[in-house]
């Protein structure tokens with residue numbers, strides 16, 4: 091038995107065969123034992139792509155550790171894969187560690203002898219340790235009786251045994267997960283699991299042990315979109331309007347289940363434009379509201395975002411980014427909506443953009459978004475991404491804030507976003523900001539330019555003033571921003587800068603580089619627009635400043651964030667780590683790039 | 695909020711705000727006056743009223759009504775109104791929209807607004823032209839009319855707003871003309887009293903760009919649909935030569951059949967009680983066992 095404190099493995103199956111379900115069950119058991127987990131599902135873009143094709147690759151990548159983990163890591167140490175085609179496909183991603191163990195099900199080998207042999211050879215040549223196995227006949231018979239379902243339980247058994255998880259302990263999670271299944275089906279699933287558990291695919295000596303720790307605090311297991319949905323409720327938002335789009339839809343699904351039980355309403359709109367219109371209507375009537383979408387939906391909402399700016403009716407829009415443009419990579423991750431969020435819409439409409447890096451951020455971001463949107467009366471856009479939205483993590487049970495009156499927002503929530511309280515005297519274009527129902531305060535809002543009375547005005551001065559007042563709201567937010575989170579040295583050779591979901595990779599990479607004696611620092615932004623003042627001073631304490639982004643860039647095309655930072659600081663910020671592969675950035679990639687960059691500039 | 699404040703009854707003067715800026719002779723003036731008259735007659739309180747509009751000449755109405763109002767974006771007043779209806783169901787909502795706003799850019803919202811049957815009065819200002827952008831072909835422009843965008847004449851047959859509303863499942867469909875003052879106010883009255891999405895089509899004069907659309911000086915071309923119990927009375931003062939046809943607004947088949955005569959018929963075309971989406975959504979929350987906010991995260995504890 092080998093004791094482990096940090097390990098990454100993956101379970102790969104054809105879509106629809108339940109790999110994520112099996113992964114969920116396993117990580118719940120780990121989490122309960124006190125192991126920290128981070129799980130990233132691999133989901134195809136189609137609903138049921140033909141099985142035994144590369145398009146069918148589906149699965150769960152799971153990272154385990156004895157201490158808190160912030161990202162999915164770089165490489166897998168072990169892979170359990172249903173057949174040779176999925177293995178062939180996943181080998182292309184180059185995410186297996188040297189000597190990685192690959193457990194390959196030979197169930198399909200009879201019909202694909204040559205392909206199996208080719209991929210086995212390829213894997214062996216790459217230095218991986220291929221261990222093949224067959225599902226036992228008794229288990230196959232049961233799987234057949236379940237119309238081909240249940241293979242995932244066999245694999246779950248293999249993994250549970252490999253990780254020395256107590257059998258009955260794990261069965262309790264199977265029962266919990268399948269509580270709606272008829273008893274005979276549940277029993278068959280458990281039996282298949284047990285067959286897998288007893289299959290002895292690996293030697294006892296190769297089995298792994300995670301001791302886990304006893305958690306001092308209560309822990310919760312949450313993915314980003316669930317955390318965001320719960321945050322919406324805790325933030326006192328009472329209306330959600332949305333239109334289905336991957337990867338934002340699960341926010342709507344959670345809220346459809348939960349929001350009415352907490353006094354709110356859920357509205358599925360006829361399109362994304364309508365959804366934001368309904369949010370604006372609700373806010374005009376005095377009820378905080380939110381909509382969530384992904385890139386294509388953000389494009390559709392842009393005109394209403396302009397109205398929100400001009401009419402000074404707050405609104406909150408979540409954009410769970412995916413690969414783009416257009417339908418792009420709907421089940422892959424990217425950070426390429428930055429400009430659409432910060433500079434989108436028309437006619438100079440200043441707005442605030444906040445990003446999230448993890449489950450905690452997702453829970454608290456609706457609170458800050460509400461605070462800024464209502465105090466400044468403007469649109470706030472929240473940028474999440476596919477990776478954050480679907481990744482599960484174990485975190486301390488989140489302290490609730492139960493936001494009601496935004497002026498009384500908790501300090502700890504503002505601190506979480508590196509922000510001070512906003513000034514109490516933020517000027518509005520229109521003096522009267524009352525909601526319907528209040529006598530003698532009747533007012534008309536409009537997208538046309540107005541003066542402070544709220545009446546339409548076309549004069550040069552009045553239009554200029556309106557721009558100024560709106561811009562100053564953004565300045566007020568800028569003034570309230572503290573220095574964002576920093577890692578490693580406060581000065582030195584290199585500063586790695588990122589926003590949103592790259593946080594974990596930056597933290598881990600900087601830590602590792604510093605441990606190796608490299609003079610680097612890291613800087614991570616949650617607020618991406620506006621940015622805090624005196625960034626230039628910080629940037630100037632390093633010889634080089636580079637960004638880490640899940641976005642394409644090259645020597646002739648700056649990455650979005652580097653471009654933004656350059657224009658804000660006039661510093662030579664380079665988009666060094668700019669991958670648009672749809673996969674989260676690996677800490678190791680960051681480390682290698684940083685080292686290579688430093689070597690190159692030192693020689694130059 | 696009850697309208698019990700008899701001490702300060704709502705007057706025509708109370709409802710005035712800034713001065714309208716439409717062209718002389720524009721039918722929007724008469725709509726504005728009719729709307730105020732209707733509010734005074736029903737003593738609808740200003741603070742409980744929201745006028746919501748899209749963009750167009752018609753979209754300016756909220757500015758001229760001393761109530762709450764939103765002059766929003768082109769074609770999309772309905773989603774905003776629904777947000778208000780879900781947030782504060784006690785408010786009285788009036789949506790104002792042009793023929794282009796309603797049936798072109800906003801067609802999808804209109805379809806779904808009608809189907810959702812949420813509580814509001816919807817006024818479609820039909821001048822059969824794009825007024826504010828200077829006279830391009832609109833979805834209701836009569837075939838053959840030369841416009842700057844179709845100098846040889848509008849190419850296709852217009853959309854029939856009444857058939858559209860009926861097809862979408864409207865619970866209340868009426869058609870009136872702004873120059874027939876009594877008929878107009880009575881139509882608003884019936885629409886307001888109907889629970890749900892009350893679709894009111896209004897023939898509206900645009901002397902500037904489409905004077906030939908509606909012949910308001912002659913009334914022999916039009917027919918009033920009247921039903922003694924449910925209908926809207928014929929307006930013999932404004933339209934002395936109009937025909938009067940006895941008609942029951944309770945039959946969907948009748949309504950569909952008569953809609954072929956639009957725009958020559960006026961009156962209550964269809965009325966039925968239908969489930970209201972706003973009520974369903976709000977009741978779902980009301981009937982749900984409420985949870986304690988302290989328990990929010992309990993299901994996720996491991």
Ligand SMILES: Cc1ncc(C[n+]2csc(CCOP(=O)(O)OP(=O)(O)O)c2C)c(N)n1
Nearest residue numbers: 749750751752768792793794795824825826
């Ligand atoms: C997104 C968008 N597209 C185009 C316009 C320009 N526009 C303003 S009003 C209008 C048409 C108005 O016609 P209608 O709805 O019939 O209203 P009317 O002016 O005739 O009352 C157009 C195209 C706009 N304001 N917004």
Ligand code: SF4
Nearest residue numbers: 716717720751825900
């Ligand atoms: S253009 Fe036509 S609709 Fe617009 S204000 Fe003038 S007359 Fe009225």
Ligand SMILES: [Mg+2]
Nearest residue numbers: 792793823825
């Ligand atoms: Mg028009």
